[in-house]
Amino acid sequence: MNVSPTLLILAAGMGSRYGGLKQLDAMGPNGETVLDYSVYDAIRAGFTQVVFVIRKDFEQDFRRSIGARFDGRIQVTYAYQELDDLPEGMQPPIGREKPWGTTHAVRAARDLIKTPFAVINADDFYGQDAFIQLSRYFETKQEASGLSTCMVAYPLSNTLSENGSVNRGICKVDSGNCLESVEEHTEIATAADQAVSGKNLSGTPVEIAREAPVSMNFWGFTPEIFDCIEIQFKEFLEAQGSELKSECYIPTVVDRLIQTKQTKCRVLQTSAEWFGVTYPGDKPYVQKSIQRLVEEGRYPSPL
Numbered sequence: 001m002n003v004s005p006t007l008l009i010l011a012a013g014m015g016s017r018y019g020g021l022k023q024l025d026a027m028g029p030n031g032e033t034v035l036d037y038s039v040y041d042a043i044r045a046g047f048t049q050v051v052f053v054i055r056k057d058f059e060q061d062f063r064r065s066i067g068a069r070f071d072g073r074i075q076v077t078y079a080y081q082e083l084d085d086l087p088e089g090m091q092p093p094i095g096r097e098k099p100w101g102t103t104h105a106v107r108a109a110r111d112l113i114k115t116p117f118a119v120i121n122a123d124d125f126y127g128q129d130a131f132i133q134l135s136r137y138f139e140t141k142q143e144a145s146g147l148s149t150c151m152v153a154y155p156l157s158n159t160l161s162e163n164g165s166v167n168r169g170i171c172k173v174d175s176g177n178c179l180e181s182v183e184e185h186t187e188i189a190t191a192a193d194q195a196v197s198g199k200n201l202s203g204t205p206v207e208i209a210r211e212a213p214v215s216m217n218f219w220g221f222t223p224e225i226f227d228c229i230e231i232q233f234k235e236f237l238e239a240q241g242s243e244l245k246s247e248c249y250i251p252t253v254v255d256r257l258i259q260t261k262q263t264k265c266r267v268l269q270t271s272a273e274w275f276g277v278t279y280p281g282d283k284p285y286v287q288k289s290i291q292r293l294v295e296e297g298r299y300p301s302p303l
Contacts, residue, residue: 003115004048005138009035010105010217011062011122012055012081027283028290030302034277035122037290038131039070040303042118045131049075051112052122053105056080079109087234093242101247102217103233110226116141116148119219119250125286126152126218127272128298134220137268147228149254150220150266151179153213154274156188156196163281165189165198169215169251170208171267179258179265182215182251201252213267215251216274228257 027034039050050070054062059078067076081099083092085108099105106119116138120126130152137150153171160166165187172180188198188208196208232253240246257263275289276282294301 003142004046005135005220006049006051006113006115006117007039007042007047008051008053008106008109008113008117008119009038009122010053010102010119011035011066012053012099012105012108013122025277025283027277027286028299028301028303029294032290032303033066034125034286035066036069036303037125037299038120038122039074040299041126041128041131043074044128045135047074047118047131047135049077049115051077051079051109051117053079053081053108055099056082077112079112081105081108086237087230090234090237090241093244096244098245100233100237102250103229103236103248103253106250107226107229107233110229113223113226116220116222119217119221121217121276123278124216124218124274124276125290126216126274127270129272130218130268130270130274133268133270134218137220137266141222146222147224147257147263148220148222149225149257149263150268151182151215151254152218152268152270152272154216154270155210156208156212156214157210158274159214159216159276160188160190160196161278161282163279166278168198169217169249171213171215173213173267177267177269179254179267181258182255184249184251216276217250219250219254220268228262229253232256 070076083099118134141148167186168188169182169184171182174180185198185200190196196210198208200206233248236248254265275286277286293299
């Protein structure tokens with residue numbers, strides 16, 4: 001039986017470096033947001049449900065400004081990333097204000113998703129071909145059972161910002177196009193000599209190849225991933241839960257599953273363009289890029 005995939009969009013962040021709720025910021029020529037284009041591309045690729053992970057404190061604005069746009073076009077559901085949504089018996093430490101990162105965000109949808117699903121950021125533009133490739137991947141897995149994972153990778157050089165440093169999951173890929181490892185790096189930036197440097201999870205400064213494949217949080221999972229997330233998230237909280245700013249990243253979860261041979265993660269090749277908004281100075285570039293794609297006929301206007 002052919003099962004249509006679900007799109008899970010991580011939209012709970014307020015965009016602290018950007019200075020506002022960038023998920024609601026207009027980027028298209030007729031007021032479209034970046035995630036409007038993601039949902040549009042997903043629908044064209046055969047996705048029939050979208051789950052938005054949001055916070056309850058901006059739910060009303062989000063439903064009115066974003067969710068209502070897709071009524072009648074795709075099934076829309078909401079999950080809530082809340083600070084106290086933790087494994088049984090656990091509580092956030094006193095003084096903790098922010099949720100626990102992308103793993104915590106995906107976990108918020110554990111009771112809503114019953115099909116293979118894609119995970120994306122709300123503020124990144126991934127391109128139509130990326131959604132097509134992931135949808136095709138799951139079509140080939142229809143008869144398979146158990147945990148199945150994949151990701152869409154982009155060259156690091158195509159994901160940097162001229163306006164500040166970024167965080168990226170740096171990937172190692174084997175000859176069979178499977179992910180060998182992925183490690184989150186922070187403070188990645190280009191120096192005057194075009195060398196790229198950042199810090200690994202231990203905080204050690206490292207040099208990074210410009211063409212290194214990176215995870216932009218475009219993942220493909222089957223629902224079995226939620227059991228794995230629960231185990232790893234609980235262990236993370238036991239080890240780092242008392243830290244006020246610790247975060248549990250999806251790339252770290254996937255990397256551990258790979259290293260313990262619980263999964264093979266297929267790296268999907270795509271011709272799609274990626275661009276995103278991390279800083280206010282990134283917005284004009286994104287707007288121009290979307291306008292170009294509209295003029296080339298890749299997207300209707302209005303969407």
